[in-house]
Amino acid sequence: MFSKSYILIGVLSLFLVASVSGAPLLPYQSSEKHLGVATCASSVCHGSIQANENYKIALNEYVIWSQRDRHAKAYETLLSKDSKAIAAKLGLRNAHTAKICLDCHADNIPKEKRGKGFQLTDGVGCEACHGGSENWIDTHTNKESSHLENIKQGMYPTANLVDRAALCLSCHYGNDDKFATHQIMGAGHPRLSFELDTFQALQPPHFQIDEDYRKRKPIASHAKTWAFGQIAAAQSQLRMLQGPLISQPLVFPELALFDCHSCHNNSMHKLDWQRRMNSVRIKPGTVPIADGHLRMVIVIAHQVDRKIARKLIELSEALQIASGENRSRIVAVSHQLLSIVEKLNHDLAAIELGNSEKEQILYNLINMGIEGAFRDYIGAEQAVMAIELIIIDMNKNEQSRRQIDDLYKQVENDETYQPARFVDTLQKLKAALN
Ligand code: HEC
Ligand code: HEC
Ligand code: HEC
Ligand code: HEC
DSSP states (O other), X not given: OOOOOOOOOOOOOOOOOOOOSSXXXXXXXXXXXXXXXXXXXXXXXXXXXXXXXXXXXXXXXXXXXXXXXXXXGHHHHTTSHHHHHHHHHHTOSOSTTOHHHHHHHXXXXXXXXXOTTOOGGGOSOHHHHXXXXXXXXXXXXXXXXXXXXXXXXXXXXXXXXXXHHHHHHHHHTBOSSOBOOHHHXXXXXXXXXXXXXXXXXXXXXXXXXXXXXXXXXXXXXXXXXXXXXXXXXXXXXXXXXTSHHHHSOSSSOOGGGBOHHHHHSOOTTTOOOOOOTTOTTOOTTOOOBOOHHHHHHHHHHHHHOHHHHHHHHHHHXXXXXXXXXXXXXXXXXXXXXXXXXXXXXXXXXXXXXXXXXXXXXXXXXXXXXXTTTTOSHHHHHHHHHHHHHHHHHTTOHHXXXXXXXXXXXXXXXXXXXXXXXXXXXXXXXXXXXX
């Protein structure tokens, strides 16, 4: 976990989720050729050192990406000592030639889709997110060509929050094509965790939300970005819980779908086992399914439709119980949950998260935390990111900065996280906000 310093952009909740029917193909899945970062990087294109005032966009995107964005170093990482050790333990010859690593650490498209300027060593380059530029490279520079027209030519709709979240999650959580399994984790890969609004700020963004951007593209508040990101993350998890990683006839199903810390952070002598949100009806010793995102989705559902929220709680509890029963039950409950989360995703688009909704979300998170809903590490980690971004959204950053910093410090290291101290700080935060 990392703390962040937010770039405070005053954002209206003016929001249009252009709800296209069916998700667009991800950049690595579509048929267009990727021409390579070099094609975008010239100083008269996206490689301007300073933000250019004469154009709608800043044109310094390449400079920000290459100097400050970890994605530019994602391939280099595969040459590091850590990656070599991971590869050796997995029995791979090299990390930087292994498909399993390249699929997330580079734009690992098939050879026939690589243009002349394409280089795998560019890591997660422009087209890994914006899509193969073969059909829009010439036209997207026209002053008249709109974002929508570019999308028709194969540009990935990054401006749409739902599609953006799906893009990030394809690598930051994984999907049927690529997944950081427990084998990879066991070999030493860092645990993956994601929250769209926070990670967007950390990347850092190479787009400026100004008057002109507002005219061209939909924008969203931190809270709404968080909400769509959480829903997309829960959807990703619920899909994996219905797939071969659960059903495979091995002794254990894929352990990366379960709560890492339930196995890794407990001592057999502490004897402080307790229930938390969604596990109120499970038996001691059940391995909990990782449901950090699902818990955030329940908090979001309270602002959209109480009936949906109640149903989500009931099924989320059933999911944890299923973990102690049998795999087909996990699949069945995940299936039911996914259809409800999909409905929520749809309904959320029409709902304004104004100040009173944000306040309710904030106090729900704090009060639930005080009652022990997030006594586990992944719950706490998600709750802290959510609490911070909503506080920033509500302009209450200054009066609560000390407690927020303290919460971040507590979740910095998962091995030293202490649930009782976390509750104590939440109480102080609540007092500071009043
Ligand atoms: C093609 C895969 C891929 C996609 C798509 C992707 N990422 Fe990443 N991201 C990575 C990899 C791999 C790393 C680790 C890079 C490294 O340090 O080697 C990373 C690192 C990051 C980091 C730095 C994390 C840290 O520990 O400092 C942030 C922030 C981030 N990504 C945000 C995003 C956001 C936001 C999106 C969506 C807009 C996104 N990523 C889309 C693969 C991807
Ligand atoms: C499902 C996508 C995915 C796969 C598969 C994957 N990684 Fe990663 N990897 C990531 C992301 C995302 C991050 C950044 C995590 C973060 O900071 O939040 C990362 C981070 C790392 C880091 C830490 C980088 C740093 O900056 O500290 C190393 C090392 C690494 N990966 C090596 C590998 C190797 C070696 C393989 C192949 C065995 C591999 N990864 C496979 C997505 C993936
Ligand atoms: C990890 C994913 C990711 C990578 C890598 C990436 N972008 Fe972006 N980019 C985004 C997202 C998300 C947005 C914001 C949504 C939008 O405006 O479409 C964006 C926005 C933009 C914009 C629009 C700014 C505006 O005002 O409309 C430009 C131009 C751009 N990126 C260029 C680049 C270039 C050039 C590169 C490579 C040097 C690059 N991007 C790499 C995700 C990425
Ligand atoms: C059901 C229990 C269980 C779950 C859940 C689980 N693990 Fe593990 N993990 C294990 C076991 C067992 C080992 C192997 C220990 C051994 O070799 O002695 C292991 C090994 C590891 C190791 C290597 C540790 C070492 O000592 O070198 C890492 C790292 C790791 N797991 C990370 C994770 C992450 C990250 C998650 C969640 C995404 C996770 N684990 C989920 C049981 C679990």
